[in-house]
Amino acid sequence: MHATTVPLKLAAIEVPVPQLNKAQGFVEWGGQHGFMKEVLALIEHSPTAAAMCARRALFTAGQGFVTDKKLYPKLHAFLKKIALRGRYRTANKLLRRLSKDFAKLRAFALQIVWSKDGKYITEVYHQRIEQVASGPLNDNEEVDTFYLCRDWTKLQLYKPQPIAAFNPETAKKDKRQLLFYFGEDAGSEYYPTLELAPVLNYMKVEGRLSKYHDNRVATRFGIDTLISIRKGPIDETLPNGDKITAKSQRDKFTNTVKDKYQGEEAESVMILWGDGTTDSADKMAEVQTITTVTPETYESVAEQAKQAILSVGGVTSPVVVGLPGGGTLGGDGAEIREAFEMYFNTVCRPDQVAILECFYDDILPYVKGINQDLPGLDEDKPALDILTTLPIKFMFSEATLENILDEDELRSMINYGKRGAGAAPAGDESDERDQDLEDEEAAAA
Numbered sequence: 001m002h003a004t005t006v007p008l009k010l011a012a013i014e015v016p017v018p019q020l021n022k023a024q025g026f027v028e029w030g031g032q033h034g035f036m037k038e039v040l041a042l043i044e045h046s047p048t049a050a051a052m053c054a055r056r057a058l059f060t061a062g063q064g065f066v067t068d069k070k071l072y073p074k075l076h077a078f079l080k081k082i083a084l085r086g087r088y089r090t091a092n093k094l095l096r097r098l099s100k101d102f103a104k105l106r107a108f109a110l111q112i113v114w115s116k117d118g119k120y121i122t123e124v125y126h127q128r129i130e131q132v133a134s135g136p137l138n139d140n141e142e143v144d145t146f147y148l149c150r151d152w153t154k155l156q157l158y159k160p161q162p163i164a165a166f167n168p169e170t171a172k173k174d175k176r177q178l179l180f181y182f183g184e185d186a187g188s189e190y191y192p193t194l195e196l197a198p199v200l201n202y203m204k205v206e207g208r209l210s211k212y213h214d215n216r217v218a219t220r221f222g223i224d225t226l227i228s229i230r231k232g233p234i235d236e237t238l239p240n241g242d243k244i245t246a247k248s249q250r251d252k253f254t255n256t257v258k259d260k261y262q263g264e265e266a267e268s269v270m271i272l273w274g275d276g277t278t279d280s281a282d283k284m285a286e287v288q289t290i291t292t293v294t295p296e297t298y299e300s301v302a303e304q305a306k307q308a309i310l311s312v313g314g315v316t317s318p319v320v321v322g323l324p325g326g327g328t329l330g331g332d333g334a335e336i337r338e339a340f341e342m343y344f345n346t347v348c349r350p351d352q353v354a355i356l357e358c359f360y361d362d363i364l365p366y367v368k369g370i371n372q373d374l375p376g377l378d379e380d381k382p383a384l385d386i387l388t389t390l391p392i393k394f395m396f397s398e399a400t401l402e403n404i405l406d407e408d409e410l411r412s413m414i415n416y417g418k419r420g421a422g423a424a425p426a427g428d429e430s431d432e433r434d435q436d437l438e439d440e441e442a443a444a445a
Contacts, residue, residue, distance in 0.1 A: 012201055013038075013042075013200040013201050013204060015035070015194060015197050015200075016029060016030040016031075016035050018134075018189070018190045018191055020136055021033075024147075024155070024160060025135065025136075025147070025162075026133040026134065026135055026146075026147040026160060027133060027134045027135065027136060027190045027191075028133070029133075029190070029191050032152050032153045033133050033149075033152040034152060034153065036105055036129060036130040036191075037130045037152075039104070039105065039194065039196070039200070040104060040105070040130060042200060042203040042204055042207065043104055043196070043203065045203075045206070045207035045210065046202075046203035046204075046206040046207055046309065047206055047210070048203075048206060048305070048306045048309045048310060048323065049196065049199075049203045049206070049309050049313075051321050051322050051323055052309065052310065052313045052315060052321045052323075053100070053103045053104050053313075054100075054103075054321075054322075055320065055321035055322055056099075056103040056313070056321070056347060056348060056351070057096070057099040057100040057102070057103040057104075058099075058389070059343075059344055059348040059388075059389060060099040060102065060103065060348045060351040060352055060355075060386075061092075061095050061096045061099040061386070062352070062386045062387050062388045062389045063386075063387040063388075063389050064091075064092035064095060064096075064386070064387060065079050065091050065092060065095060065384060065385070065386060065387075066384075066385050066386065066387045067079065067383055067384050067385075068381075068383070071383070072370070072374070072383050072384075074367070074368075074369035074370045075364070075367075075370050075374075075383060075384065078091075078367050078370065079091035079092075079384075082094055082123065082124045083123050083124060083125050084123055086125060086126075087126075088125065088126045091124075094124065094126055095355065095386070097126045098110075098126065098355055099351065099355070101129045102351055102354070102355070103351070105129050105130075105192060105194070106182055106183060106192040106193065106194060106195055107129055107180065107181060107182035107191070107192040108126075108129060108181055108182075108355075109126075109127035109128075109129050109132050109178060109179065109180045109181070110124055110125065110126065110127060110178070110179040110181075111124070111125040111126075111127050111163070111176060111177070111178055111179075112124060112166055112176070112177045112178070112179055112363070113125070113175065113176055114171040114172075114174075114175050114176075114177070114366075115368075116175070117172065118168075118171035118172030118173070118175070119171075119366075119368075120366055120367060120368040121363055121366045121367050122368075124363060127148070127178065131148050131149055131150060131152075132146055132147070132148060132178070132180060133146065133147040133148075133149065133152070133160065134146055134147075134180070134190040134191065135147065135162070135165075137189065137190075142165070143165050143180075143190070144164065144165050144167070145162050145163070145164060145165060146162070146163050146164075146165055146178045146180060147160040147161065147162055147163070148160065148161050148163055148178075149161070163176060163177065163178045164176075164177045164178070165177060165178060165179075165180070166178060166179035166180075166362060168366060171366075179358070179362060179363075181354070181358050183354070195312065195313070196309075196312060196313070198308075198312055199305075199308050199309045199312045202304075202305040202308045202309055203305075203309060205301060205302075205305045206302065206305050206306075206309075209298060209301070209302055209305075212298075229271065232246065232250065233246045233249035233250060234246050250271075253271070254271060257271065306318075306323070310323075313347070314343065314346055314347040315343060315347075316339040316342045316343050317335070317336065317339035317340075317343075319336055319339070320336065320339050320340050320343050344388065352386045355386070356382075356384060356385065356386065359384060360374070360376065360384070364384070
């Protein structure tokens, strides 16, 4: 009897160290500067990470920027038309895109367009983060040049284009600049420190599990742990004298199995061969298949991956980011609201503040007509803020409303005016009928 084990070629994901590509002049993050794109793909194929990042971006963007149109008309006009072309012409559309980049890669990039004299910012455009590569640090430990490329794996087709780093002092010379924002964490010189770095492998596990289950369904749940061949091949001699060994036949079959099943979504496959005799075939019938892999094993691994990803993402309750978990909309609304408040204040609000500080410190002071002494974020009523979106609104019963509201307030809730206040709303004659009844009663008295 022969036993053959088919090994898998697997490798854990590690965050690469940025390396200077001396030939091209930019700093690569991963092979062919593809690490950011790899992370985006992992998020896309991880149900937990995808839902978490989507909700984080949604809560961060909220209902968009809010400002007082009367007090700051120039600021309001700039936000309504922050770019002259493209998809993100309004600041709110731009905000939603920045929130997605920030939620996934902890960074975002903006192309800043200056006026001809270099005094004012005239336009702001979104720049896809995975297309940006940093230049090396200068003598002042700052990056003064970035590079943009549509596809870093095809440098012969798409040549990287240099773009000056954001710097108002060089705006007269460099009319288009790149503002590349990420948190100033320890050791992050060129690129952000990924919040999801500790769970990249868990995200990959979720992607593997989804592909594995899809393959299981496609193969009608065939056995993929043990292949038992009761009567294996034997050494043969062809009529022309050529010899075919049993080993070569086993190797050929094994390679076929490898080509078809080996990969991230497959398991290790063991092939048991008989020695080609009938007696061996009878003994092979006594082989018992032993495996530790059960449906519960996959469920346990999936739950472990989910919990790890949510913990790193600071999610206090999975329901907050749209995943099944403790608390339901029907019975535990207060619990979800408390979880949302904690999640928003510790995760989403800091993201909002980072985006707002970028606008306050780097953009608004250079927009023509906007006062550089705008009230800051720490003021009671800042000139620019982001309106929060609440996931759950309070709903009161009719009895509760009747106890806490007077008659006029109740009537206003259903678009009825105050009793005797005049005509009823268009299309509703209830107030008029009430008034007629009062007039009739008064006449009868």
